[in-house]
Amino acid sequence: MISDSDWAELLHTRATDPGAVRRAYADRVRRDRLLSKRGTLFLVAADHPARGALGVGDRPTAMADRRDLLNRLLVALTDPDVDGLLATPDVIEELLLLDGLHGKVVIGSMNRGGLAGARWEIDDRFTAYDVQSIVDNRLDGGKMLLRIVDSDAGTAPTLEACARAVSGLAAHGLMAMVEPLPYRRDDVGELVLRKEPAALARAVTVASGLGVTSAHTWLKLPAPDDLSILDATTLPVVVLGGVPSGRVADDLAAWSPALGHPVVRGLVVGRTLLYPPDDDVAGAVEAAGKVLWAKASGAPA
Template sequence: MTLTDERWHALLETRAADPGAVARAYAERRKRPSLLSGKGTLFLVAADHPARGALSVGGDPMAMADRRSLIERLLIALENPAVDGLLGTPDVVEELLLLGALHDKIVIGSMNRGGLAGADWEIDDRFTGYDAKSVAESGLDGGKMLLRLVDSDPGTVPTLQACAQAVSELAARGLMAMVEPLPYVRDASGKLLLQKDAVSLTRAVTVASGIGVTSAYTWLKLPAADDPAVLNATTLPVVVLGGVPSADPVADLASWGRTLRHETVRGLVVGRTLLYPPDGDVGAAVEAAAKVLEAAK
C-alpha cells in the first residue's frame, strides 16, 4: 500500500477538516477473530517510540521524527501477510486507520508514554495514551504498558501501581494486557542501563506476572534472553521485543531466533530494528524476521 502524494494530502485534509472520521474509522475496522495466527504465533510491528520522545535510531537522533516516512515504513511492514498487526499510540493507530491499513489486523494500544526519554522523571511513567476504557471502546485487541524497574528510583512505585490497575481493568473487559518489564540501574552519571543478566530479567518476569487482580489476560513482552532459563519463570505467553537496533541485523535475528524456540514464546514485537534497517530495505527486514519466527515455530 503506497503512500502517494494524493493519499498523504488527503490524510492531512481529513485531519484538519473532518476529525469525526477518526471515530468512524475505529468503528468500521474489520477485526480479526483471534490474537494468534493460524500457526499459533503473533508478529506485531511497534510504533509507540515517538510519543515518549524516543526518536533516535543508530546515529540519527531524529530518525523517527519524519511522520510521513514513519507511516510509509509501517505500511510496507503491515503489507507483509506474516505481520499480524500493530502496537501503537493513538496518533499512529488513527493515521493508519484513516489510510485503511488496519483491517483484519491485531491492534494493541500503547498506554503509558509519560516517562519521556532522558527526562529526570523517566521512570515515573504516567499513563498518557490509551486507557482500558478507550481500548475497549475503540475496538482494539489489548493494551501495552512499559514497566521499568529501578530499585533506586521511587518513580518505579507509581508506575508499578498504575500498571497493576491497567492489567486489572483490561482483564475485566476480556482484553490482553501486554506488560513489558525491564530491569534498569543508573550508572554514576545517572544514565539508565538495561540489565539483561538472568537474575535481573527473571526477577522482572516474576514481578510483572503477579500484578493486577488476575493474570488471565496478561502477556509479557521481553528482550531476547541469553539464558533461556529466564523464560522458565512464567507460564504466561511471551513475545520477544526487538529493542534498540544493533549495528548487526544478522546478530539481532539470531538472538530472537534462540529465544523464540522456548515453549512460552509466541512471537515478536519489533519496531525500530525493522522499520529503520541499516540498508533501508524495510520489506526485506520484515521478511527476514518473519522467516526466523516461522523457523522457530
Template sequence: MREQDYRRLLDQRAWQPERVAEAAAARRRRPLRNAREQLLIIAADHPARGALGAAGHPMAMRSRADLLDRLMTALARPGVDGVLATPDIVEDLLLLGALDDKIVIGSMNRGGVHGSVFEFDDRFTAYDAPTIAAMGLDGGKMLCRIALEDSATAATLASCGQAVTDLARHGLMAMVEPFWSRRQDGVVRHDLSPEAVIHAISVGQGLGATSARTWLKIPVVPEMERVVESTTLPVLLLGGDSGQDAGEMYDSWRKALRLPGVRGLVVGRALLYPPDGDVGAAVDTALGLLEGGVPDLVQGGAS
C-alpha cells in the same frame, strides 16, 4: 504511501475528526491467534516518549510521513499480524485504511519521557482501557521499569497493576514490558543479565487482580531458556534497535522463538529502520524466523 493519501490524511485530520471513530468502528477485526500460533507485531510507540533515534541516527523517526510509509510497508507484508502504537499513530493508520484484519495494541504509559529527570514516573498519558475497548482495539501495552533506588517506581507499579485489572475486565490483552532498571550517569539503563530479567518478569507477572489476560514482552538476553522458565504467561520477544550485528540479532531471535511459551515477536526500529533501508526484506526475514526457516542473512552472519 502515496502523496495523495498523505494529503487526504492531513485534510481529514484538520476538517473531519469524526472520521477517526468511524474508521475504528468499520475496521475488520481478526482473532488474536493465527495458524502458526506465533505473532509478529510491529511496534511504533517510541516517538510519544521522545525517543526518536534508530540505527544510530538520533532523529531517525522525526518525519511522521516517513514513519507511516515504513509502517504501511511492514503491515502490507503477508504474515504480519498487527501493530503496537499510541493513539496518534493508530488513528493515522486507521484513516489510511491500513488496519483491517490486523491486531491493534494501544500503548498506554508514555509519561516517562526519554532522558527526563522524571523518567521512572511513567504515567499513563496515552490510551486507557475504556478507550481501547470502545475503539475496538485488541489490548493495551505498558512499560514497567523497576528501579529499586527510585521511589517513583511505586506509582508506576500501582498504575500498571490497575491497567492490567482494567484491561482484563474488558476481556482484553494486557502486554506488560518489565525491566529491572537503574539510573547510571544520569541515564536510565536496563540490566539485561538473566537474573535481572527474571526479577523483572517475577514482578511484572504479578501485577493486577488477575493475570488471565497478561502477556509479557521481554528482551532477548543470554540464557533465555532459564529466563523463559520463570513464567507460564505468554511471552513476546522484544526486538530492540538495529544497532547490533544483524546476523547475531536474527540468530538470537531464531533460537529464542523455539522455546516453550514464546508466542512471537514485537519489533519496531529493527525492522522499520534496517541498516540497508529495505523494510520489506527485514520484515520478511523476521517472518521467516517465525515460520521456522533460517534465512541466508542468519546463515551467513551478514550485517
C-alpha cells in the same frame, strides 16, 4: 507508498473532519483471534515517538518524519506474516484513516510519560490509551512499560498503574501486554538495562503478579542470553526487538534461540525492522517472519 493525493487527503481530514477518526475505529475489520493459524504473534511497534525516542543508529531524528514512518509501517503491515501493530493513538489513527489496519491485531500503547532522557523518566505516567478508550475503540489489547529501578521511587506509582490496567483490560477479556525491564543508574545517573539473569527473572515474576488476574496477561521481554529466565513464567511471551545493532542478521540471530522456548509466542519489533541500514523494510520484515516461522515449526532457523 502513500501517494501525494492520499497524503493531502489525510492532512485535509485531520484539519476538517475530526469525526472521521471515530468512524475509522468503528469501521475497522477486526481479526477474530490474537494468534495466527500457526500459533504465533508478530507485531510491528511504533510507540517510540510518543516517548520522545526518535533516534535509530546514527539518525537522531529518524522517526520524526511522520510520512516516512507511516510509509514504512504500511510496507511492514502488508507482509502476510505480520499480524498487526503496537502503537499510540496518533499513529494508529493515521493508519486507520489510510485503511492500513483491516484484519490486523491492534494493541494500544498506554504509558508514554517517562520521556527518554527526562529526570523523571522512570515515572512512566499513563498518557496515551486508557482501558476505557481501548474498549470503546475496539482494540485488541493494551501495552504498558514497567521499568523497575529499586533506587527510584518513580517505580512504585508505575507498578500500581500497571496493575490497575491489567485488571481493567482483563475485565473486558482483552490482552494486557506488560513489558518489565530492570534498570539501574550508573555513576552519572544514566539508566542502564540490567541483563543479569536474576534481575530479569525477578522482573518477570513481579510483572506476572500484577492485577487481580493474570488470565489475559502477556509479557514483552528482551531475548535473554540465559533462556532459563523464561522458565520463570507460564504466561505467553513476545520477544522485543530492542535497540538495533546495525545489522539485521545479527539481531535475528540474537532473538532466534528465545523464539524456540515453549512460552514464547512471537515478536514485537520496531526500529530494527522499520529502519534497517539498507532501508529495505520489506526484506527485513520478511527475514524476521522466516525466523519466527522456522522456530514455530521446529525447523532450523
